[in-house]
Amino acid sequence: MRFPRMAVTPDISRNVEEGRCVLKLSGNLTILRVRKVAEQLAEIDADNLVVDLSEVERMDTVGAWLVHKLERDRGASIVGATEEQRLLIEHVTQADQPMKVKREIEPALTRVLGQVGAATKVAIGTLYGLLGFFGSLLLSTGSIIRHPRRLRINAIAQQFEVVGVHALFIIGLMTFLVGIVIAQQGAVQLRQFGAEIYTINLIGRSAMKELGVLMTAIMVAGRSGSAFAAQLGSMKLSEEVDAMRTIGVSPMEALVFPRVLATVLLMPLLGFYAAIMVVIGGGIFCWLSLDIPPVTYVQRIREVVPMTDLWQTLIKAPVFGLIIAMAGCYQGMQVQGNAEDVGLRTTTAVVQGIFLVIVLDAFFAVFFTMIGWT
Amino acid sequence: MAKKTEPVIQVGGLRNSFGEQLVHDGLDLEVKRGEIFGVVGGSGTGKSVLMRSIIGLQKPDEGEITVFGESMIGRDEEEAKHVRRRWGVLFQGGALFSTLTVAENIQVPIREFYPGIDQDLQDEIAAYKISMSGLDSDAGAKYPSELSGGMRKRAGIARALALDPELLFLDEPTAGLDPIGAAAFDQLIGELRDALGLTVFLITHDLDTLYAICDRVAVLADKKVVAVGTIPELLALDHEWIQAYFKGPRGRAAATIAEREEADA
Numbered sequence: 001m002r003f004p005r006m007a008v009t010p011d012i013s014r015n016v017e018e019g020r021c022v023l024k025l026s027g028n029l030t031i032l033r034v035r036k037v038a039e040q041l042a043e044i045d046a047d048n049l050v051v052d053l054s055e056v057e058r059m060d061t062v063g064a065w066l067v068h069k070l071e072r073d074r075g076a077s078i079v080g081a082t083e084e085q086r087l088l089i090e091h092v093t094q095a096d097q098p099m100k101v102k103r104e105i106e107p108a109l110t111r112v113l114g115q116v117g118a119a120t121k122v123a124i125g126t127l128y129g130l131l132g133f134f135g136s137l138l139l140s141t142g143s144i145i146r147h148p149r150r151l152r153i154n155a156i157a158q159q160f161e162v163v164g165v166h167a168l169f170i171i172g173l174m175t176f177l178v179g180i181v182i183a184q185q186g187a188v189q190l191r192q193f194g195a196e197i198y199t200i201n202l203i204g205r206s207a208m209k210e211l212g213v214l215m216t217a218i219m220v221a222g223r224s225g226s227a228f229a230a231q232l233g234s235m236k237l238s239e240e241v242d243a244m245r246t247i248g249v250s251p252m253e254a255l256v257f258p259r260v261l262a263t264v265l266l267m268p269l270l271g272f273y274a275a276i277m278v279v280i281g282g283g284i285f286c287w288l289s290l291d292i293p294p295v296t297y298v299q300r301i302r303e304v305v306p307m308t309d310l311w312q313t314l315i316k317a318p319v320f321g322l323i324i325a326m327a328g329c330y331q332g333m334q335v336q337g338n339a340e341d342v343g344l345r346t347t348t349a350v351v352q353g354i355f356l357v358i359v360l361d362a363f364f365a366v367f368f369t370m371i372g373w374t
Numbered sequence: 375m376a377k378k379t380e381p382v383i384q385v386g387g388l389r390n391s392f393g394e395q396l397v398h399d400g401l402d403l404e405v406k407r408g409e410i411f412g413v414v415g416g417s418g419t420g421k422s423v424l425m426r427s428i429i430g431l432q433k434p435d436e437g438e439i440t441v442f443g444e445s446m447i448g449r450d451e452e453e454a455k456h457v458r459r460r461w462g463v464l465f466q467g468g469a470l471f472s473t474l475t476v477a478e479n480i481q482v483p484i485r486e487f488y489p490g491i492d493q494d495l496q497d498e499i500a501a502y503k504i505s506m507s508g509l510d511s512d513a514g515a516k517y518p519s520e521l522s523g524g525m526r527k528r529a530g531i532a533r534a535l536a537l538d539p540e541l542l543f544l545d546e547p548t549a550g551l552d553p554i555g556a557a558a559f560d561q562l563i564g565e566l567r568d569a570l571g572l573t574v575f576l577i578t579h580d581l582d583t584l585y586a587i588c589d590r591v592a593v594l595a596d597k598k599v600v601a602v603g604t605i606p607e608l609l610a611l612d613h614e615w616i617q618a619y620f621k622g623p624r625g626r627a628a629a630t631i632a633e634r635e636e637a638d639a
Contacts, residue, residue: 030538031484031488031491031537031538032488034488034491034495035488035490035491035492038491038492038495060538060570061502061503061506061535061538061570062499062538065498065499065502069498084571087568087569088569088570091506091565091569092502092506094505095502095503095505095506096502096505097501097505097511098511099500099501099502099504099505099511099514100511100512100514100515101475101477101497101500101501101504101514101515102477102497102514102515103475103515104515337519338472338518338519339472340472340473340519
């Protein structure tokens with residue numbers, strides 16, 4: 001027994017008339033019902049089809065497409081279509097062109113090889129590009145030295161504020177906490193040998209030599225390197241950089257130079273400040289936990305930390321600053337196409353900046369040991 | 375068609391403001407079923423804001439908006455979905471999802487509203503929609519970043535048509551297209567309207583589009599709709615902006631072309 005049919009449900013009834021299989025569709029033939037209809041149609045395996053649309057109430061392009069497919073693939077003839085339905089089917093038939101909707105999937109081997117090749121190409125290209133970028137930065141530095149009026153004091157001062165002043169709190173807090181952690185971990189280990197007093201050596205020397213400047217470099221890369229890439233990238237997208245060039249302003253002088261200069265000049269200051277904060281954090285832990293009074297602590301620090309440790313920080317810091325700022329600005333200037341690229345380039349700028357800083361730091365460590373600054 | 379005069383969009387007493395700046399004040403509008411309804415107005419008269427209000431992207435300060443006879447103000451997302459699937463929207467820049475190919479972009483609304491349609495059929499649907507909107511045969515597999523501005527618009531309209539909507543919103547569809555592309559686009563919209571029985575809400579600056587396909591035109595000025603009607607009706611009005619718009623050098627040129635085409639036909 002069949003339930004009374006609802007008007008909106010398309011229904012298919014089949015009759016065999018004069019050796020032909022007549023499919024009578026009724027109800028709504030729209031995207032809402034298309035899944036069911038497609039399934040039902042697939043089950044019908046008769047040849048010589050006639051499709052009767054006289055009882056279809058509504059039809060959209062998806063319905064028309066199904067009818068067209070019956071016509072195309074199974075040679076069905078269509079009867080009983082209204083003028084509008086006929087137009088719709090005609091429209092869909094016209095649109096039935098060979099179309100490519102899927103990207104071709106490469107075989108795994110060639111895909112992996114291709115990816116490795118592309119990555120290598122990008123890596124070499126980046127190295128080459130960074131060198132070129134450094135060269136053009138030197139050139140514009142030269143031209144600024146020759147024409148000091150082209151130095152953009154305001155832009156530099158603004159970058160000082162953004163890169164330096166605004167970073168003071170977060171860098172201070174972070175390195176202060178690192179100082180406490182180093183002191184606490186050091187004390188636990190050294191206590192086993194009854195050498196707790198050497199915690200001060202550990203804090204003082206690691207802070208002045210490495211921790212202060214490295215922590216600062218990582219924070220500056222995350223805060224400012226990324227900001228440079230994103231700022232320059234979006235300026236590149238909105239064609240501001242091109243507009244600048246056509247007016248005769250060199251983007252290298254107006255955008256890149258102030259950012260690089262500010263970072264190079266501020267990194268030693270921030271690095272020194274960070275090192276002091278590590279020492280203060282460690283000192284507070286020593287005072288509260290190891291009962292070493294601040295006066296003794298400071299005195300010990302002065303005895304065990306040689307001046308050369310501070311020189312190391314002050315020499316490394318501007319170099320790190322240069323690398324971070326250059327990576328940021330370079331990636332920003334490389335942005336092309338769409339906003340997605342800005343995000344991608346920003347990430348690359350940070351990763352590249354931190355990576356290069358740590359690689360260089362290793363070289364510096366070897367170098368300073370060789371010249372006897374141990 | 376008997377249902378032709380039934381209003382699809384009704385806007386009454388609409389008021390929109392951004393901070394101090396009042397964009398619409400007491401704006402009324404009615405779009406009938408099956409018509410191509412043009413909206414014109416100078417820059418900054420709030421054409422796009424009007425469209426965003428109707429499709430629910432901009433919450434108006436005051437006023438009543440009904441689409442398909444259902445009020446759009448204060449509806450919750452789930453209820454509004456039923457209305458949303460009956461319209462398609464083309465944004466100015468196409469607004470394609472950049473991480474998906476054109477074909478996948480078209481399938482997004484299909485998957486969202488009608489899950490369970492099998493992938494082959496979805497691919498077929500995407501293919502004929504792409505073909506209908508006049509894109510090349512290899513466009514479906516491309517990402518939006520690989521397309522030109524005009525192709526992106528066509529892909530955008532293919533996505534807007536994915537669910538066979540009854541109502542189509544177009545925000546400056548011909549802006550940024552070359553004249554040949556713009557004329558083809560006008561023709562496409564006209565054809566789709568005839569084939570699918572669409573109602574089209576069209577924002578435009580393009581006088582040729584107005585003459586070529588719009589049944590009625592609304593003029594936005596002074597924070598409201600100052601006039602609605604066919605172009606001859608508007609021309610008869612004594613409004614300064616309307617006269618300057620339609621009788622300026624560009625307006626006259628477009629009118630001449632339209633007359634010539636009519637004579638040819």
